[in-house]
Amino acid sequence: MQLNVRKNEGFHTRDIRNLPTHVMELIFTFLDLNDVFSSMLACRRWYSIIYGKQRIVFKSLVLKTLPKAALEDVRIVNIFPDSRDFLRAFSYAWSPKDISGTMSICSNGFTVYRRPIAQCTDAVRGKRSVTHGIHAFDFVWHTPFGTAAVIGLATESERLHCRGYDSLLGKSQFSWGWNIVDKVTVQMGKSNAYPKCPNIQPVKIGQKIRLIIDCDHHVAGFERGEDFFGIAFTELPAVPLYPAVAAVYGHSEVSMYYIGPPDLG
Template sequence: MAAPAPGPGAASGGAGCSGGGAVGGSGSGSGSAGAGGRLPSRVLELVFSYLELSELRNCALVCKHWYRCLHGDENSEVWRSLCARSLAEEALRTDILCNLPSYKAKVRAFQHAFSTNDCSRNVYIKKNGFTLHRNPIAQSTDGARTKIGFSEGRHAWEVWWEGPLGTVAVIGIATKRAPMQCQGYVALLGSDDQSWGWNLVDNNLLHNGEVNGSFPQCNNAPKYQIGERIRVILDMEDKTLAFERGYEFLGVAFRGLPKVCLYPAVSAVYGNTEVTLVYLGKPLDG
């Protein structure tokens, strides 16, 4: 998977909607930075390494020289420093981010992680910043959305369970209006017209409170194994949602998605289970 620049949005707090999701993504600075525009790249890199992401976005718009300095090397000191300041040590020293090739990609993934302010009251986001923990609350189904949703472009992320699934364990997408908690043990994601989900327990596709068939569409589809990473691919241009297991493309699960802001989301029922979600960026074709 390719790893584009980090997307806009606060590192913590409420969720927002992103079009393409790239820092300085679609264009470079075209103005003049005066004397600053003539500074050596190494000097600029040193200065930029002390700035926060919002400040770096503004710097990228100053001139082409500054833009190239920021976006030319995804493992530069600028992104290494920001990564070290923004991400928890646990996230950097474990294999949570093993499929992200650069410091810049890791910063971007953190910007797109679960929102601490947009989840059920019965879950919390662990200190690593990427893993949801569901508390052992009886007769409750609990979910979470990411900080940033998408209305344009193509996006991919990985999701995996690190504990028992229980009777229902759903991954997919949701609008801002979809509920993230309900009574009982149900397939919360896919329970209304505001969310779309794949139940990993029985392999059913769910939307608008109805089962939309089994997935993947093959005989004797293998059951999900705890710890197995599922790749989710959202294409807002074709309006589709697809899944991959390992390097196997499982197919398109949903078509005709609405042109609204859609957020990566999950819902869980098992007490003390944990779910990790890592945003990867734009998917590679083929």
């Protein structure tokens, strides 16, 4: 549905722009996501209506766009009390088209599942890349890690499957990974201890790990709660970068949530 207004039969563009706010909100709820974004660019009033305090338009989009399983998952809903953030996070979630054949996306749309196939490593990328600015992604590993559980970044050129149990991410110039099992980062095939501080407790099942990417300074790092682990990757290329994970454990489940610009202390 598009708001294509033509000057016919005495009707003018200004007529629809002057409709009451509640009427415009109702009209916008019938639009799909792309048309909503186009309408936001039409004029300041439409922008303010769509971004209104009640979030009526975005609440409608959430109900139409997100999977039922996500809307019924209290844990996910509590992460995104603002419907705009919820919708944005889903647009960055795991890609069902950019994934190893041994993996699949769970019904909530935010969690990836790895089938119990032996002697191989599998990876998945997010739907959208980042190219500029600072971005934060939260990862939760819901299952045992196995010998390699890797969180990181990948370009669209990185492979998503390999034989044997390996980190996969970081083994080429197309990806960068942090193996939370061995506590090492892998970049260009070289491993380095990470975090540098030996007193940092290991990552546990169910803990939230945040990946922070600074595209403008070409670096990335991780944090857990209020503990920033330091810069993990440097000299990242100025190309589209996708959040990614690689897993080896059968029945692995990993969720990813796009948070947006992080709070920098």
